[in-house]
Amino acid sequence: MEKVIFFIDGFNLYHSIANERRFNKYKWIDLSKLAKNFITKKEHIEEIYYFTALTPWSPDKTNRQKIFIKAQELKGIKIVYGEFRKKDRICRLCKKTYKHSKKKELMLTSQFIYSN
Numbered sequence: 001m002e003k004v005i006f007f008i009d010g011f012n013l014y015h016s017i018a019n020e021r022r023f024n025k026y027k028w029i030d031l032s033k034l035a036k037n038f039i040t041k042k043e044h045i046e047e048i049y050y051f052t053a054l055t056p057w058s059p060d061k062t063n064r065q066k067i068f069i070k071a072q073e074l075k076g077i078k079i080v081y082g083e084f085r086k087k088d089r090i091c092r093l094c095k096k097t098y099k100h101s102k103k104k105e106l107m108l109t110s111q112f113i114y115s116n
Helices: 012-019 021-026 031-036 060-076
Strands: 002-007 043-052 078-090 097-108
Touching: 002 012, 002 031, 012 021, 012 043, 031 043, 043 060, 060 078
Parallel strands: 002 043, 043 078
Antiparallel strands: 078 097
16 A cells, blocks of 8 residues: 655645635544545555644634644554744834745744655
């Protein structure tokens, strides 16, 4: 039996679902069931990794995200956390420098190594 490992980009998955209203019903998707739709009878899912970072700017979203993550962990999904890169920005009005989190530049803080 062939072993299959899934690597899921949590932010791209979430925003793809959230940005299309007709897909909102999938926000609480079971990732293990989703993965099973992509394998054949000759394949076996060895691991599923879900890459994400908690959203520090929204406590409500962070709490919902933690619940979603816990539900996935209970299904055997391995969670790999990262953090948002901070970028210096300058306020147009007061000219002061401040740190801004960039979503598109997710930086993994956990070292992820896969060996056969």
